[in-house]
Amino acid sequence: MTGKNMGVALGNLGSVMAAFMFIWAVFQQYFPIDLRHHIETYSCKLVSRFCPYIQIIVHEYSRDNFTRNEVYTSIETYLSSNSAVQARRLRADTARNSQLLNLTIDDHQEVEDEFEGVKLWWSSTIVTDGAQTAGFHGRPYEKRYYRLTFHKKHRDLITKKYLHHVLKEGKAINSRTRQRKLYTNHGSMWSSVVFDHPATFDTLAMEAEKKREIKEDLTSFSRAKDFYARIGKAWKRGYLLYGPPGTGKSTMIAAMANQLHYDVYDLELTAVRDNTELRRLLIQVPSKSIIVLEDIDCSLDLTGQRKKKKEKETAEEDEKDQKQAKGEEFSKVTLSGLLNFIDGLWSASNGERLVVFTTNYIEKLDPALIRRGRMDKHIELSYCSFESFKVLAMNYLQLDAHHLFDKIERRLGEIRMTPADVAEYLMPKTIKVDAEKSLKSLIQALEMTQKEAASKAKEEEDGEETSSSSAGEEDKEETSSSAGEEDW
Numbered sequence: 001m002t003g004k005n006m007g008v009a010l011g012n013l014g015s016v017m018a019a020f021m022f023i024w025a026v027f028q029q030y031f032p033i034d035l036r037h038h039i040e041t042y043s044c045k046l047v048s049r050f051c052p053y054i055q056i057i058v059h060e061y062s063r064d065n066f067t068r069n070e071v072y073t074s075i076e077t078y079l080s081s082n083s084a085v086q087a088r089r090l091r092a093d094t095a096r097n098s099q100l101l102n103l104t105i106d107d108h109q110e111v112e113d114e115f116e117g118v119k120l121w122w123s124s125t126i127v128t129d130g131a132q133t134a135g136f137h138g139r140p141y142e143k144r145y146y147r148l149t150f151h152k153k154h155r156d157l158i159t160k161k162y163l164h165h166v167l168k169e170g171k172a173i174n175s176r177t178r179q180r181k182l183y184t185n186h187g188s189m190w191s192s193v194v195f196d197h198p199a200t201f202d203t204l205a206m207e208a209e210k211k212r213e214i215k216e217d218l219t220s221f222s223r224a225k226d227f228y229a230r231i232g233k234a235w236k237r238g239y240l241l242y243g244p245p246g247t248g249k250s251t252m253i254a255a256m257a258n259q260l261h262y263d264v265y266d267l268e269l270t271a272v273r274d275n276t277e278l279r280r281l282l283i284q285v286p287s288k289s290i291i292v293l294e295d296i297d298c299s300l301d302l303t304g305q306r307k308k309k310k311e312k313e314t315a316e317e318d319e320k321d322q323k324q325a326k327g328e329e330f331s332k333v334t335l336s337g338l339l340n341f342i343d344g345l346w347s348a349s350n351g352e353r354l355v356v357f358t359t360n361y362i363e364k365l366d367p368a369l370i371r372r373g374r375m376d377k378h379i380e381l382s383y384c385s386f387e388s389f390k391v392l393a394m395n396y397l398q399l400d401a402h403h404l405f406d407k408i409e410r411r412l413g414e415i416r417m418t419p420a421d422v423a424e425y426l427m428p429k430t431i432k433v434d435a436e437k438s439l440k441s442l443i444q445a446l447e448m449t450q451k452e453a454a455s456k457a458k459e460e461e462d463g464e465e466t467s468s469s470s471a472g473e474e475d476k477e478e479t480s481s482s483a484g485e486e487d488w
Helices: 003-030 033-048 070-082 152-177 210-220 225-231 249-260 275-284 305-325 335-343 386-397 405-414 420-426 435-487
Strands: 054-061 092-093 102-105 110-115 118-134 139-151 181-186 190-193 238-243 263-266 289-291 353-359 379-380
Touching: 054 070, 054 152, 070 102, 070 110, 070 139, 070 152, 110 152, 118 152, 139 152, 210 249, 210 379, 238 249, 238 335, 249 263, 249 289, 249 353, 275 335, 386 405, 386 420, 386 435, 405 435, 420 435
Parallel strands: 181 263, 238 353, 238 379, 263 289, 289 353
Antiparallel strands: 054 139, 092 102, 110 118, 118 139, 181 190
């Protein structure tokens, strides 16, 4: 072929490619995603009769739509680490401390990978199902999947070696770069932020012996997989944290998560539509997790008043009618559904999970909810003791001894004050820390609290005396009246 003919051929080829690229750009830019998906699907069916390529689809969720596919997660991690730089469009997520960016392949992007000299292609796709909605807000379900494309002559290599390589690498990367997360629920779905709470058992305002006992219990649980299997129980454990407000229940949960390196799933029961949605949320929680229900006595009507159910039915129906009239939805989660959530058959779907309830008023809870076997360990978090104060003094003032400690010890033995209140008085109020000033302000607060308690007790005593004297006068009047009637 002469140089002139070669130039013409290359020019024609360039024109064809330019036209094709223009048409493809228009297709990608202006055609709706759902329509493109249908066109691509039918095109693949037509081309498959003549195309030598094979495709493997990996969906984000399993067929029951309950659990996230671990294979999908491993592939996502693998591609983000190895092939994300090839994509034209990336999705950036903030990593720890907002200093690093984690780049992942955006939806409807394709990247190339190579394994033992064989080229293959990964593409990410999302399909919106408008017929189904998630949660109270009616958001449409989104279905994501990865598509792997390769030549059919490499079937054995890809299915027997390459996919195992991807899964192994993805899990290894996840293990090295894993960030613990704090999750909350929106309907039947979880959303998360990075969990970076600094609380540890060392900084927890609690008696040393009690902290040691809890730490040993947690460590024993985390290593007890074979034990739970041997005794025939689901590998889970329930903790009930109870005590007045400000005694460190939430801080205790953070310390437990940091001790075990578990994720935290903060479940808001009032946002759950019904028992089925609650079960869906439970199944999505993986191993090495803490499921938290804070202020369980305030979440729903789970406070042991089942005997008074008939008396409340009318009021509850009126409340539901009012919400329905306003277009609002209400939670239909029942005590039975929550009990099944804790220790029913579905609770064994994933092992190595803690369930933690917190409450300010343990006496309000239904006994069936907190019995042993459901809430295995009950931990009372009470008012600040002197030993707890010393932990706070070291945390806030870097003090392990001071001449005012004896006076504070005597006051704490007589007065009830929560660790949160004590910590507030120890908190430095100036750039230069004045430890003695902080300690004196705490002593003044304790003395003021003691005076207020004494004044309140005197008022109550005077009220009781007034009531008893009034009752005595009434008895005298009734006696004299009776005597008069007898004389008459």
